[in-house]
Amino acid sequence: MKPTIYDIARIAGVSAATVSKVLNNRGRISDKTKQKVLKIVDELHYRPNVLASAMKGKFTYQIALLIPDIDNPVYVQFLKHIEEAGQQAGFSIVMCSTDNDAEKEARQVAFMRQKRVDGFIIASKFRNDEVLKELLEDGVPVVLFAFEKPPFSIDIVTVDDYLGGVAAVEHLVSLGHRRIGVIADGSYSSAERVRGYYAALQSAGIAAEEGLVAECQTITLQEAEEAAGRLLGRRDRPSAVFGCNDVMAAGAMRAARKLGLDVPKDLSIVGFDNTDWCSLLFPELTSVAMPLPELGKKVMEVIVNRMERNEPTKQTVRMFPKLVVRGSTGPV
Amino acid sequence: MKPTIYDIARIAGVSAATVSKVLNNRGRISDKTKQKVLKIVDELHYRPNVLASAMKGKFTYQIALLIPDIDNPVYVQFLKHIEEAGQQAGFSIVMCSTDNDAEKEARQVAFMRQKRVDGFIIASKFRNDEVLKELLEDGVPVVLFAFEKPPFSIDIVTVDDYLGGVAAVEHLVSLGHRRIGVIADGSYSSAERVRGYYAALQSAGIAAEEGLVAECQTITLQEAEEAAGRLLGRRDRPSAVFGCNDVMAAGAMRAARKLGLDVPKDLSIVGFDNTDWCSLLFPELTSVAMPLPELGKKVMEVIVNRMERNEPTKQTVRMFPKLVVRGSTGPV
DNA sequence: ATGAAAGCGCTAACAA
């Protein structure tokens, strides 16, 4: 059997309370007993049982990460960087995929709460307002990652999608493009990026055109390809397309190829998220990058902060995206 | 506060023990009290505290998944399917990336054991034999996923890499290729796939050639591209390349493009893992697919089985891979 | 069929 705090206590000739104090650096303990206890702890490879200490109101050191759809490569990046930051801070990440399904969201949250995870990081979207509200009311630490949910008062760590959209489109404009299509999905981020698109057009003095925005219901290559097909099938097709994420952009790439269009000669394409897909595509995809390592660190910082002291004021951290130019964009 | 079993008991006018029995379907309880208790449970939205029941030796319903490197898209697929199967079976997955680092492996395992996860699924590789041995000796449920570790007696759920290698190379041979290169990494799976390569060559009556096997230290696009470059730079370059995973194959694709070789006219390429990268590449990548949904289900089945009754005999499940032909392979 | 009581491993008052 694994040794318990009592085994340590017995061998060291002290009480369990003393051992606990040594382990947690609380109260005053003489240096002598401290050393003695630590020595035994080391010898027996003693490791406190997290369950037991969590029962006393301490942390479980587990954070649930809710992700809508792991087939989108950007979510893998989220996971990667959040797990990394979590490891750094001493927390593990429990991966919960929700498949964009409100029922599943509810089930996962309920299940995780039973396990007393210390908090929830919700990435990109969350449909079940009911459940979110309950979480907040119950004072469970929750941080939204890479999206916002306006009516809710809640901690948020995200990227400035609006500015990202602006950057993408300004790049295209600077290359001389004036007819620029967009492929968007129904998400909050997407809407912001599209807003950036309009703003960039406007400040370049380009009139926004009906029919240059294609919508996807779900974020899949196939849907994106179809949406792009609609855009590129027009008689007056755009000379550039802004995909609101790399999946959309990849779909546009496929559509272009199917139509025999050369990228970037006949069509420039910009994506968003700067995932590893960018370097697989040919030509490589110009894309807007989030500062993921920083975002990951930040989201852990915010959630741990909320776990430790539940301040009444929530914060929104909105970091700056950065355009990464590659081969998929060029002059008209 | 969340209601406890005592709250339920009090309201229902029974003892906590009775409530516990109802909840766990143990002992005999009259239908009447059962209904009464269940009703209260429902009304209060009572959910048992997993920590508390785990303290009494029950499950935590958490399984640690150790993954070496989430940048390889196949590991994301592992995660996806294992999480799915876990959800089905009522277990959540704690993601632990190890970065191929023995120290990190040890840290992660120690940390997870503190949290009393019910078991470990180790994907693809594990360097720290020490730690693995300890896990096994302590009777902790462990299953290897998608690789084997011959000297150890341990449960394994994997794909038959050898047959996968055979299938890939037989496909190339059937297209008329006789000089076939391989790009491998140092993993167990890779070695098996290469063994399949040799076997397929031999049964086709083709002499294996020195220098047609390129090795990578790590699985990155760049290294793969370099390795492929070495293969394709030879005067008598192969007409086909078998990448031991899709990353390697993608690297080969890039190398080919850099050398101005047309795929599949000048060079056929086969990958392994059938990841989503396959449909991003152009031409789309022919690749060997693992039956991931089945593997995911199986690995959960095996680990849960080991959790429930620790039988002395370990099992190895080796499933069959399947070649998926796409545009990257063609006749010589 | 039901309940009382002990205890899982730990922490936190409170005493000493």
Add this chain to the structure above:
DNA sequence: TTGTTAGCGCTTTCAT
């Protein structure tokens, strides 16, 4: 400075 005690929420004998 250290120890005693109670208790987190649950399960499990063992009585009744």
